[in-house]
Amino acid sequence: MTSSDRIKNAFLRSKIMTAEDAASLIQSGNTVGMSGFTGSGYPKALPPALAERIETAHDAGENFKINLWTGASTGPELDGALSKSDAIEYRLPYNSDPVGREKINRGEIDYLDMHLSHVAPMVWEGFFGKLDVAVIEVTGVNEDGSLIPATSVGNNKTWIDCAEKVILEVNSWHDERMLGMHDIYYGTALPPNRVPIPMVSADARIGQPTFRCDPHKVAGVIVTDLPDRNAPFSPIDDTSRTIAAHLMEFLQHEVKMGRLTNRLLPLQSGVGNVANAVLDGLKDTPFHDLKAYTEVLQDGMMDLLDSGQLLTASSTAFSLSPEAAVRFRENLDFYRDKVILRPTEISNHPEVIRRLGCISMNGMIEADIYGNVNSSLVMGSRIMNGIGGSGDFARNSFISIFVSPSVAKGGKISTIVPQASHVDHITQDVQVLVTEQGLADLRGLSPKKRAQTIIKNCAHPDYRPMLEDYFERAKRDAYGLQTPSLPSEALSWHQRFIDTGTMRP
């Protein structure tokens, strides 16, 4: 099924090789920048071949590991295969692969969990050393050697520009009609030569539809015909639906108060089932002519595009369920001028997010009574995925909203705790908290009023009295009363969960 027809440039066509041959171009100790952002647009042939090569080396008693950089998470053929083969020494900036996660949490992979907007600039700034090889999945190669991006952009521009050599996977599974959906901005620079990013609306196009690539850097081209692999979404449950309803009521209140209009402001939504439910909740509102400025375009966004409620969606990647991916393809001509895929350094750029005034909605692991949010580390030490782009959005949005059910693990974990076991989003970056119990509008509230509001509106009734008791004693006995806390007890709920399997006493 694979075909070299997608490679219109003769020189690059001459570089076609097998995945195994391409994998042999990567040496132990190499730093490899691969494409991929969620289960979209990641290379699918080279990584398994490389994993096999590395396993063979390991069997022969050789040490063989690579440093792996990507856009964000990827699919099982990439993070899954390489993690399984103990091929990864060092990983940045995000991982959600279960095997990789397990090895990170056993201390077997060095994992740097980064703000996604920091990645490309810091690589350019030279802080992470040399990038040896880029492995980039593309939809096709034009006659002039420019590359048609696939279903994610991520850090591909930076990898292609910075790597010593480039390996391409030309995947004919991607629809060629995607040409023109991408907006690759070539105006970034190192300081002191940086200039304003000329984006003044979420749907502006400021770049070009393809990647530039010096053909002489291309060391190999692999042709494939392999599907993206994104997880299907769960059906929307009652808890998520209730969270969404609280949030919609809040947004409508903001319109009534004159702080928003029914067109809202550009929406950012994290991934996951709750986020998808929130998008679904928009359906039953008077909000119209919406735009999204976000990092992933998931099923919920596609539904809103279909209905016409969402005019355009800007992101760095698709993150579609298999069914939605089919729908996208069947109606690609409809989506072509409504979807814009950008490099992550632009989709997540604080400059642009603050200018546009995004409404950001992200999931979380836990929040404490003062509204510090933990997005990444279960019980303060075990990585779930990472901070991803949530920090880029939360600090710079018009309104920064975090959503979560009030309990997890069948009630054994309260997601509202006396003190967050790890902090990704400081209180200043968290304006609204929503659980199925209710919504806490924290804007303008001093810490103790935040605590009262969060405990009353967001905590699960099973844990609310415990939180009230802690807060009352802290107000009596704390070292200072700006944010009353009891250090000997602040993390005791987490310790209890570790010791007994539940936060309940």
Added chain:
Amino acid sequence: MTSSDRIKNAFLRSKIMTAEDAASLIQSGNTVGMSGFTGSGYPKALPPALAERIETAHDAGENFKINLWTGASTGPELDGALSKSDAIEYRLPYNSDPVGREKINRGEIDYLDMHLSHVAPMVWEGFFGKLDVAVIEVTGVNEDGSLIPATSVGNNKTWIDCAEKVILEVNSWHDERMLGMHDIYYGTALPPNRVPIPMVSADARIGQPTFRCDPHKVAGVIVTDLPDRNAPFSPIDDTSRTIAAHLMEFLQHEVKMGRLTNRLLPLQSGVGNVANAVLDGLKDTPFHDLKAYTEVLQDGMMDLLDSGQLLTASSTAFSLSPEAAVRFRENLDFYRDKVILRPTEISNHPEVIRRLGCISMNGMIEADIYGNVNSSLVMGSRIMNGIGGSGDFARNSFISIFVSPSVAKGGKISTIVPQASHVDHITQDVQVLVTEQGLADLRGLSPKKRAQTIIKNCAHPDYRPMLEDYFERAKRDAYGLQTPSLPSEALSWHQRFIDTGTMRP
């Protein structure tokens, strides 16, 4: 000594009144936006008169409190007097007044500690409600009614624009030759109408030298001749000098590696004695033609301007010792084209900071072994001052550096702890940590390598073995090994200090 000559506009001259009469224009429950950023440019006559009025009301059994917004900290006549008189119900965005601090920590003042870059936009966005009165100190009033700013800009533009009525203090202590030093940008807007801030170098001027002000909003004008009051700096001690030396060595290494040139990039420096010592340390380096893009211009910056090593300094306020203030005045013509004072929303704007690629250097209360930094809350609950602008700079700088002696309170507190008792700057925003023990370059390091480096390079020898012991046991027993921690012990050092007065066992 006061004089109405500074008020060239006849209509505004007709509004001259006593501080007592002006104070009577403020009612209980009012929200009042006052000028002031550090001990510079804050109103000095109305606040004491208001404090007296409020004390009289309290003596008569009346309830009388105001909500007080400023640029940042102010002087004793403002925060000191109003705090002492129990006049403040609610305070934002920053306080360093000792009386105010004490009342905040007793739970008697509601204090909202904010990112300084968030203040003006959030007020415009309507999140904090109506601003009743602005009280603004200025250097003079032009014939057309425009206002010549004083020694700080802070949020004055926003207070003047948003308040229902404006009270001016025209302070002839300020030198009229300051006209032209300020750069007041009138291009901000609410989304969806925001556009790029057209600043491409630290010394660019993008605004106008004066504030616009509708004369019909001016309810009163007070004439004063009263000095700013900034604290003198301590002589530079050996600890600070050693910290500075480590940092200078690091910056020179960056030049050697080609990641910086000897012109560095725009410098941001926090306030305080260590920050001042760091600036002093620049004197003995080959760095030249430097620029500063910072929020306060302190003595150390002036010395560098004097020597010609620093070409220009952009900030939102002066924060000069009394001696440096005299020097500034004596040589004002020399400084006039080298210093630019901007609104805080511009001096601290993430868009500009990231574009310019600032090198930010800020103090801290403590850092944990993973490099989470606490800048605001002693033992996690007692406010010191606030986060101020450190978050605006740390997340967006080219290199974000935090400095502190490795111990405080004569060795009873280790500033390197197992887990920060409060987090203002997450690990992702902290690239370099420096104590007198050494410097930890954390760029690219995964959490466990960060911990090793911080413990080895930055911790005090008296506490290092305790940190090593904690870290080793955490690596053995933690719930996950991404950032090994022991919740039952993570904050025990803080509890021990609270219980026994020292973190030593």
